[in-house]
Amino acid sequence: MTYNSSLLRLLDERGYIHQMTDAEGLDALASKQVVPGYVGFDATASSLHVGNLVSIMLLRRLQQAGHKPVVLMGGGTTRIGDPTGKDEVRKMLSDEAIEANIASIRTAFERFLTFGDGPTDAVMVNNHDWLGQIGYIEMLQKVGTHFTVNRMLSFDSVKLRLEREQPMTFLEFNYMILQGYDFRHLSDTMGVRLQMGGSDQWGNIVNGVELARRMDGKEVFGLTTPLITKADGSKMGKSVSGAVWLNEDALSSYDYWQFWRNCDDRDVGKFLRLFTDLPLDEIARLEALEGGAINDAKVILANEATRLCRGEEAAKAAEATAAQTFAGGGLGEDLPTVEVSAEGIRLGVACTALGFTASNGEAKRKIGEGAVKLDDAAMDDPGLLITVPAGETRKLSLGKKKHGILKGV
Template structure:
């Protein structure tokens, strides 16, 4: 049972979103008496967000559900520098054109999950490049630099771990935490923002922003971090055999997105239902108590609810129907990933990788050698086998029992 009094912290706590809170008593009191404006930052380093980012988007959804106002910060400015958190090497430098394209591509993910309107709890989407790129260097040093000590910054995990491993940390990256801290100051001044949320790896950056706001403006602001989300097998959330689980349809078909959730470990079902869906808690308690093969029904609910949220109800319905048809053997399932070989056909190993069933040609060859691949229900093992469907024919290619795709001419 949650010990928090405010709807906001109680909801975050009951859903499993809280790892650390900077001043829980004061924040809890503030959330009971005021509409809080809270933000999460997302650096647009790719053309789609992935389900690791979904955990942070859900933080903002909870903020809005509890009657407060969420701000999405697009890190068009900070992405030009690159967050060193959890990295052993410098991030690739992105051009203004690439960053603008990425921001345009990922905006829709937020619009599906958050409500954007002119009400006092309507979400805002803001690009921090609007102020960061206008800052003069001397201005930044005088206004911000004098309030931050190198001694303190060297204690942050994002810096210390890189140095401990003797990996280079550029002066460019070292400035990332200064820029992120300044974001909090600007948002506090211009939007009355009192809360920053993020993953547990952002704790140092968040605390830095809180201290900077207090020193520059005398403003009390707060931070909440969510736990690092790993699967029951210990692997990082959001990875699959074929790579990242992207939120955008053009990066990952709805069926593959749905299947990721359908195939989670039994031990993860209840936790993921709390974190990534709006299914009521009493229903989640019932579902996670199910044992044996019946737990699969709970996994279908998880897959449907997350896919509905991220891709829309039609996508969830199509994916479930496709799965049912595929596993029942009554049809190929029209929503399965598909590829046309053209009149020349394609070699089997290349086909597996092109469909995303394997991440590389080497992996494709290993899976073929293991006997894990079937074409039209028959085991195939030759990577060089030419696959050329007849005109109008559709072949089903399978990797293991759970991953399927369609091959046409």
């Protein structure tokens, strides 16, 4: 389909579109007026991760095309938990923890979006503001009558859980009703006409579209992105050593930069289109590079992605650290660092402290495989006591791409 609106042309050219509830209707609406659109994010941690980034970039593209991004934080729905793709009940968080997580997460959005009071400025809202006020009987009467249990059981988020014989609480079963009500509430109070999200949210989004039509007679729209995976089939939000967090206090800028620099050759073009603002003709040139030259494109990808998420200085520092570490044989200042007291630190503990491994057990395995080096010499004893004189440093490495500093204090 050929789109007339700059919004859908932009999303289509860069590979964001998977499904839409009414492509022609949304295209016509976006051609004639500012469309407020939202994506929902639950606040289960103090930072979002790279797996959330395509949804953040959707909001950025929305704003770039002259429309209004609405960031919906699930202060209410976090208390329940989205069952989609989950086998276990989500751990309950306190009100204080949820509020702290929302405040921390906002700092990442401020890198990608322009917030303010203008017609296309981004706003952040919290669904606890309305879900926390509505009574149970009122919710059943106003909203529950528009959902059939038959249809709710047909959604993948429920069906897959039951097929795997994993328990689903009644609390979780209600999640799709509350998410649908979010869309209806935002459309009624803020004029929001579009909900966006990943392909796994299609059923929940359709519920909201239908609920707004049934309760208010309003036409709203849904759009999902394809499932974004890496060339090896793994999820976007994960790396060898765990989640790739967006916030600086959860993951160093150097490690964030390295995640993009170490991507598969086959992913370079896709990632440049989705996660950077580079022009499409420049992206086409970069993804056509072959052999060792593709590494130049990966450095550009790492710089651009890090600049958006962490800022210009962080991107420059990470690139300089990588150049010094790999090309110059030295120790870049931006490498992850662990301070070592006079008592020293065990090799396995040091690997985990630097973020190379998720546990001391994993560190033991990596050391046994000969993948860990201290000052470029292979080590085979996880219990080795490493000492570092005060004011001096030693280099610890896992494989060829992960390096860290042990600093004596």
